[in-house]
Amino acid sequence: MPGFAIEGYVIVSVVLFALGIAGVLVRRSPLVMLMAIELMWGAAALLFLAFARQFALMDGHVFSFLILVVGAAEAAIGLGLIVLLFRAREAVDVDEVRELRG
């Protein structure tokens, strides 16, 4: 495989993952947090693809497809919940959702 350098993919993936973590920690809107989480999942999928290419293995390709599918399912449930929450209290800030504590 001429011209395939794994390092670049690993670096991009690590940066994406770090961005995702930072997004989850910094942003307080559950909607944006879910998007940041998708970024983390995307980082893992990219890494799987890069390694699958390096080893010429199908497993990594299959795994990254499944990550996309599960991500879609997760987003569906997450968005449903956020709609429910918004209806209940017109709040989409996780800091305002704090009835349970202790």
Added chain:
Amino acid sequence: MPVDGSLRLILPEIIVAGTGLLALTAGLVSRRSRLPGFVSMLGLAAAAYFLLAEVAGETTQIWSGTVLVDGFSTLFKAVFLGIAALIALVSFDYIERNGLPAGEFHLLVLLATVGMMFMAGSLNLITIYIGLECLALASYALTGMLRGSAKSTEASLKYILIGAISSGVILFGMSLVFGVAGSVHLAEINAALAGGTPMLPVLLAGMVFLVAGLGVKMAAVPFHMWAPDVYHGAPAPVAAFLITASEAAAFAAALRIFLVGLPAIQEHWTTVFVALAVITMTFGNVTAIVQTNMRRMLAYSAVAQAGYVMVGLAVASERAVSAMIYYLIAYAFATIGAFAVVILLGRYHPAEDIADYRGLGRRAPLLALTLTVFMLSFIGIPPTAGFFGKFYLFQSAVAAGMPWLALIMVLNSMVSIPYYWGVVQTMYLREGETDAPLPAPAGVRWTAAIGLAATLILGLFPDQVVQLVSAVQVVPALLSGGL
């Protein structure tokens, strides 16, 4: 490999998934009836029958190693089926009273069960991950099922955010391990790492990500933040389901991943798990003492119990693994039994404070007595199952040369006495506002009775159970000779 022959091996999973769809249909046909619950229990019984009659005793891998059937997976699957059936039994009255959609409730419980069965029944990271997500997605929906309750929605939102982050972390860890070892099959990962560990820092990073992600699922401190809120806000039967089955599934997956896939770096993950176990049990017990709400107290006690079980993961000997499984089974029965009483009390006292248990010894003498036995089992007083669970974990830690870890366990058990015993004192010694008897629905009574019987049987005949449990191996025999 004939197709029918291999399908037979996952027949229990197929039956459980099919039963879920049947339960959903039953719920649509007759709204607000008990039919879906009965369908669910019948299906679980059929699945258990096939599991024990057809699948038990086989050790084989099918479909290019994506699904594995062996003693370990069969034992865990039987435990999951049993827990799901008890949850169906205890939730009959709860579903009716809170107007939950019965068909959907049982469908989600059964789908979560299928996910857990695949988590325990595979050595392939892809299958383990899909099983994990199948469990997780169903759990998020189950947690938010009380649509009118702000608490339930909040718990569900917290659960899905933390759960999705943990999934991302697990995925990243898996991809790093895949990058180092060049395979997603745990046995091949082990073979690739056996000759030496190239790129050790990357592998260690992958291991840390896996520990952190699975730690969230096990509710290990410091990844436990979601647990008290979810166990408090979720519908009570769902909380019992998550505390017992979901945690057991996370431990089953962790045992496979670390003992089968990553024994090459055992010294590293042992250190991490020892630290996590000590922090988790200490934090869980100390925080549980100050709780005034029954469900939050049980939630922190669940965190503490996860710490005890993690001692087995840290020791990682054969003896420790059988001690872990024994402990998980014993804890599951006692927890579901205790939750049966919590569900009954929650019906009359929605706040679910420990103070609401005043005078329960007079209002419902039999249930108060069973709850006392469960609390004794949580503390670890003989002859309850909890004592032997702790004793075997203790023994395995001492045998592995970690007597100080066993000592910390004993100290923690002492710390836990006041808050468990406090519930018993509240029930018997403090006067309630009323002496009106508490009539218990049949489902609650039966669940408490089964929990009580199991706790006592496991405690009176521990040797027989341990013999049964120690026959299973995390590393299946077909792999020990190499692939």
